[in-house]
Amino acid sequence: MIEETTITRAIAGKYMEKLLKSVESDVCIVGGGPSGLVAAYYLAKNGFDVSLFEKKLSLGGGIWGGGMMFNRVVVQGNALEILDDAGIEYEKYDDTHYVVDAIELASGLTYNAIKAGAAIFNLINVEDVMIRDDRMAGLVINWTAVEISNLHIDPMTVACKAVVDATGHDASVCNIVARKTGKLSLAGEKYMWAEKAEEAVVENTSEVYPGLFVTGMSVAAVYGLPRMGPIFGGMLLSGRKVAELVKEKLRY
Amino acid sequence: MIEETTITRAIAGKYMEKLLKSVESDVCIVGGGPSGLVAAYYLAKNGFDVSLFEKKLSLGGGIWGGGMMFNRVVVQGNALEILDDAGIEYEKYDDTHYVVDAIELASGLTYNAIKAGAAIFNLINVEDVMIRDDRMAGLVINWTAVEISNLHIDPMTVACKAVVDATGHDASVCNIVARKTGKLSLAGEKYMWAEKAEEAVVENTSEVYPGLFVTGMSVAAVYGLPRMGPIFGGMLLSGRKVAELVKEKLRY
Amino acid sequence: MIEETTITRAIAGKYMEKLLKSVESDVCIVGGGPSGLVAAYYLAKNGFDVSLFEKKLSLGGGIWGGGMMFNRVVVQGNALEILDDAGIEYEKYDDTHYVVDAIELASGLTYNAIKAGAAIFNLINVEDVMIRDDRMAGLVINWTAVEISNLHIDPMTVACKAVVDATGHDASVCNIVARKTGKLSLAGEKYMWAEKAEEAVVENTSEVYPGLFVTGMSVAAVYGLPRMGPIFGGMLLSGRKVAELVKEKLRY
Amino acid sequence: MIEETTITRAIAGKYMEKLLKSVESDVCIVGGGPSGLVAAYYLAKNGFDVSLFEKKLSLGGGIWGGGMMFNRVVVQGNALEILDDAGIEYEKYDDTHYVVDAIELASGLTYNAIKAGAAIFNLINVEDVMIRDDRMAGLVINWTAVEISNLHIDPMTVACKAVVDATGHDASVCNIVARKTGKLSLAGEKYMWAEKAEEAVVENTSEVYPGLFVTGMSVAAVYGLPRMGPIFGGMLLSGRKVAELVKEKLRY
């Protein structure tokens, strides 16, 4: 027998198994940047069924490029615990700032989220949402390649009990909910103020619509907070906090 | 003082430090797919100064997409040792085939290469090579963004004692050397035959021009071997072997 | 329970069932234009496991547009039997020419091929071939959307006993075989001469490499025959003939 | 005499005959997706002069791609009658859901609409409408290729007694009427809720402006209904219902 057919069967079969399992999860996280990955890590670690959908081919979002393609990023002291959990190294720069290799951060967070048990689907675009009884009930997904190719092909759906919008500046899940329910409005990100943004993002990480949580830069887009630069403390802490909030919610 | 300026200084300063250090390395690896990352991992672990240049924003190359966007890949039994070294999990499919999560493989290999000490530069395109006395002497690099933007901007150079072409199907470093020296010729990849390719790729992993080594699918392009599908045993073993060969070479 | 999850499960599950079944077929037909569909129809009707791969979203190839967007086509008298088999109507124009609605022809041939039992996969691109012991052993396939999106994603493979190249003017499967084995050469299509082409295409429908058959305009590309215009008699007859040849071949 | 000239004459002449006949029809259907094709089938079967204009090269709209390129779709039990009429096979999935091959559905509905006598024009874009005495009087059409090519070329017109907007999510005919008369407004499609949408689409299939009927997803766009996924029961029933409504209307 030809070996290649075994490979095809193994890959397609195992993927389908994973996909069919994720048709119903506890939590769907949209966006695989820093906050989404951290949220996935802590939720999966706590035993929840987590499905994370990332639009691009690779995970890590805006981390890879550091600042202006200089692939280093800064993390504040109060978030080092999360780096420690993920086994990511840092170098002290001054009393409150630590420098981290952008590639280590991107790959390390991804690697740990998977090892913690999160099911990650890349190349998947979230086109729409499902809402039942004024509560998030799931997502409408499609291949990103379908969107790029401009092909007219129907999406499919996955159900879940909670959705985390970790899509960043666009807060694209919140945008869909805002446009289609009228029960949520987005203030839009403000000008850069890293210091203020870092704190405010963590503080405002919350449930913005029944079953819909925001984390990371999506928080800024919803609450009109300042933007941040290539500094990731607030993002990581927001990811951890959203995991806590979802955990609380799903307990009931 | 404004905190953002500290961030700018930390990132730009630390990146430049890393870049200036990499102006002279022991080994330059071109391409951050499976073979390149494995080679970087074993060489760095052995104490060599390794600089890896990747054209894209993220590392991992063709691993992320699995087979046809089904993000699983297959690894053969004889390469499990490498997965074990990198802490990557696998599921047995049959006696010789194991299924691995593509995202775990991509992020895990990247994460481990960095932790082992390799300096990774993403978003960098290798435009040309430096040869002195008929031996590889370095690379001519530029930002990928410059190429995409179609801007007319000069490249810069980095020097090294050995170059590993891990660019995949294109074998793009070998191509430049072939075109500019006439002392190397590329047979071109053949039709798919996973089984045969897997073995042949490892066997033919070698030094193809003084100071220039090939690994992974670049081996197939140079020696006219069959292509492989989403099966990664040969790629990983070829990456480990090229690390051995470079080690030998640099000993003298 | 949410109804949408049932839909997702039904579609993904049933598709995967069909795909895994087609990982090994008797015949793989590449290209869903007139000749490919007719070949699929007669082979499936004769009980063979037929998988047809079409690059585009819809089946029917160049039939839909008729001549210069005037959606009518011409069929000669000697091919009316095939139209009768497929329940497609025609209007007599003169003693040898019959006019057919292009849309009826495209949809009718597709509909009949499926009803006869062929498994049709649209949106699939054939990237490469598998050859074992100098004989076609299968195809290397990928999503067309991957190619359009310019994403770097590995293909997968399907195995079969015979391949029919019904890709039209490009004869793209033959091209791959020619380039990679050197044992086949393509003469290239000549200038238009409908009358001559019609006969020659049927006559030259044949096995051009062990296990590889050509039909329709691919025949013209391989043998250097004239091109045809929007006249389909020869195409239909070539499709029926290739089905006969494959049948013969697979009998042993 | 050269045979090709006969072919040119046959095709161009017969197409023009069909086009000139369609310059005045009973019903113009815009859009050849599932609802438009079903409407065309039942109206033509009832003896009406039906002209269907489709923008793309092929008919079938979004059916071909199934859900996320998995070319299967789901139909509910209450629409099986329509599948039976069109000779399309289905496989029972559970008590209310049946799985259908997407390609069979797309080609089968097209094939049957033509056999029932509908005149189908593909590659035609509807640019504008004609209204006389506050009632739809016809359509302003052009080649789709003209629009793609960005050429400045005038359209032409066809007259009819009723127009069916089966253009899907865009409800593009309704949009033109809304923008140019101010007597119609579009609520816009809501988030996905297949179950609810299926029923509501059929219920709201109606005449939205004198002589203008909506069917399929256009209904959702006009009435602000939820979207559906790759489930086609409601679409088929809406197509059959709109045929009934038009029939009623044209009786007077």
Place this chain on the structure above:
Amino acid sequence: MIEETTITRAIAGKYMEKLLKSVESDVCIVGGGPSGLVAAYYLAKNGFDVSLFEKKLSLGGGIWGGGMMFNRVVVQGNALEILDDAGIEYEKYDDTHYVVDAIELASGLTYNAIKAGAAIFNLINVEDVMIRDDRMAGLVINWTAVEISNLHIDPMTVACKAVVDATGHDASVCNIVARKTGKLSLAGEKYMWAEKAEEAVVENTSEVYPGLFVTGMSVAAVYGLPRMGPIFGGMLLSGRKVAELVKEKLRY
């Protein structure tokens, strides 16, 4: 009755009449630049059935832009007779050079060719040729919009006794004949030398393959003559000469 339907019928009907008549002509001229239009004018004036096919929307080719968008052109004294025939004004610049308004020249030549009786088809691309018994027998045409739109749609054919290649720098009809018969080769246009080119173009205007004539810049492409700038004497004289040659040929 709605007036627009009359307009549709008048335009479509009358165009089709003209097209069907041109399915068989005496001469097909490809390209509506200066030489093609002059050839059409003199041939039509002499009573031949002339069909001219122009790829673009407007006729006149490169005349409209003058030199570097300065819409004036130069004509030499020996070609003034042709301008006089067409009622086009000129202003003396020096003893041998006259300045003409580019727009007057482009529109005047077009206007006169039509009034002389030539049937002009714009927006038509010549994809291929028909050859019978080693003699030009006709052209394979398609809409230019089809080519721009990248749609897969079959062409149609027209028959004629002589073909004039007036396509300019590309000599595209000659190119097709060269590639498909091997009995014609193109030397390629040389560097600019207006003076020499002007004379040589007229001198070499000739029949290059049985039934195929070249005129204007196509002559330069076939015979390897120098290019010309925005000076049109030689082009006009070549157009008149090719008309003479075709006249001779068709007399027998």
Place this chain on the structure above:
Amino acid sequence: MIEETTITRAIAGKYMEKLLKSVESDVCIVGGGPSGLVAAYYLAKNGFDVSLFEKKLSLGGGIWGGGMMFNRVVVQGNALEILDDAGIEYEKYDDTHYVVDAIELASGLTYNAIKAGAAIFNLINVEDVMIRDDRMAGLVINWTAVEISNLHIDPMTVACKAVVDATGHDASVCNIVARKTGKLSLAGEKYMWAEKAEEAVVENTSEVYPGLFVTGMSVAAVYGLPRMGPIFGGMLLSGRKVAELVKEKLRY
């Protein structure tokens, strides 16, 4: 001496002469479609200094393509006088409709406008206007090629006593005036109603702002009239009427 330099001098010098003369004209017409050309013809014939600016390479606007690329157009009986003035032939279709060759109409109107003395500048885009004392004072022009090339290059200006907006559906000069003065508003073209539009366009041809006149489809855009199809009576009559209005105005 090299002849080419004479050609360069003749073309550049003569063009500049014409351009510098047009820096101050009586009337600037923007747009070289049917109405603009007819207006240019009658104004130039009456001794006014007319400069016509056309964005494209060729003149004639939407005439060339006829209806849906069928290059015929319809003209009503009441506009035949204008065709007679321009020497353009027509064929009677019924009592009120005449069919004209689109290419003859486009080239004939252009040719006659120039012969009457209008200075026509093609390849020129009108970017802005000049207004002094609440009255049109001139135009701000640039090369169309600059706009297409997306180069950042300043425009230049020409002065005149009256401006005719003959830009068609966009009414682009009126749009600029509306946006920048707030003293003009555009109703926007309505749905097609050829009969009604034809009359209304002529009736509403007028001065819409001191020194700014509209003609042709620009009238429809300003006054919210229906669109027309490929029927040109109203366009031609509107062009003649605007010439009358400008003549009146400039008399004082």
Place this chain on the structure above:
Amino acid sequence: MIEETTITRAIAGKYMEKLLKSVESDVCIVGGGPSGLVAAYYLAKNGFDVSLFEKKLSLGGGIWGGGMMFNRVVVQGNALEILDDAGIEYEKYDDTHYVVDAIELASGLTYNAIKAGAAIFNLINVEDVMIRDDRMAGLVINWTAVEISNLHIDPMTVACKAVVDATGHDASVCNIVARKTGKLSLAGEKYMWAEKAEEAVVENTSEVYPGLFVTGMSVAAVYGLPRMGPIFGGMLLSGRKVAELVKEKLRY
């Protein structure tokens, strides 16, 4: 040692030195057209730390193209002093107008700004601003190549005491401030009136938000002034005036 590594070290090291120094400047000028360069020149000459950020590869903005690609520009008599300061030649045209070579003006202003001590960064895009206590505090910058390449990469920041918006027609810094603070509104540029614009631009050169100054065409965009053509007196004077204003401001 390989010489190229010295070059790399020299360039990267020296650039980084300059960049890190500019992380905190007195004044940041955005846009390197005429006004920005003049402002940079006078401010640097007066001993201020000036950083100028230009989006494009080259400095000089719209000067290079003159008027309509004719590379000459006009400067009025009252601005000759600035040309004299920069050693740029002019030719008298009439009593108030002088003609200057566009290339000399563009390169001369750039050359002089640098020699005066301004730090110029080309290829840098200003994405956002920093505001602290309702006062401009710095800029958020990124590589232009990142924006063109459509890569998702974080920006970095630079701090300063005053920002000069010299971005031209877009007034892009003012636009960001307007959108994000709501404390500034832009009237938008009006139609061309060179004479009036020239004076008004100088008069309105001012501080529009604490720490944010406008100069050149940005003034017109903010205050709703007319546009200018290729006449540069007002631009140069505005640049000199803004330098004065900033000087005043920073004195305290």
Place this chain on the structure above:
Amino acid sequence: MIEETTITRAIAGKYMEKLLKSVESDVCIVGGGPSGLVAAYYLAKNGFDVSLFEKKLSLGGGIWGGGMMFNRVVVQGNALEILDDAGIEYEKYDDTHYVVDAIELASGLTYNAIKAGAAIFNLINVEDVMIRDDRMAGLVINWTAVEISNLHIDPMTVACKAVVDATGHDASVCNIVARKTGKLSLAGEKYMWAEKAEEAVVENTSEVYPGLFVTGMSVAAVYGLPRMGPIFGGMLLSGRKVAELVKEKLRY
């Protein structure tokens, strides 16, 4: 009178004066990078009529971007004299290397070439050459915007006694001469070796065809020399040398 018309007249008139004067020059330099500008500077300073044609909007070529967008470049000690002549500052890096601000170098060389009297035409593309009696006789030029816009517009010509190809890596003038005369062949640039290239470029700066000289990177393309990085000593020296060679040549 309206002031803008004066501006239009001044700019267009003065440009045309300069252009018509350049219709015949002593030397035409193609390409305004470092070598072309230096050559223009020394030739103009020596009293020759110099016309320099640059394809882009700005002059300076590849200098502006420094190395990898770090806008600094390196110049060797032996070329400092040229920097001194042009008033460009440098900072000593080590015994043989000096660092120069890229923007100062680009603008300073341009500024000085103009002040020395060279006539510079930007936005001009050289399409072809003129050769008489086997000697360069001039250039065929067109607007770059015409090429970008893909418009079909004829070029014009300028005559000269010598042509300098300073087009860089492409050696585009040499390429045209090679292709059209067959009397010149290009070896193509080799891999980077700054040190060797610097010397070889100066040494090989020469007349490669009667009347055609190469300088800068064009020398490398013709003679197959190594490429250089962002180090400009050899380029400057080559520019000065080519000026000497042309001077010699034109003396007779």
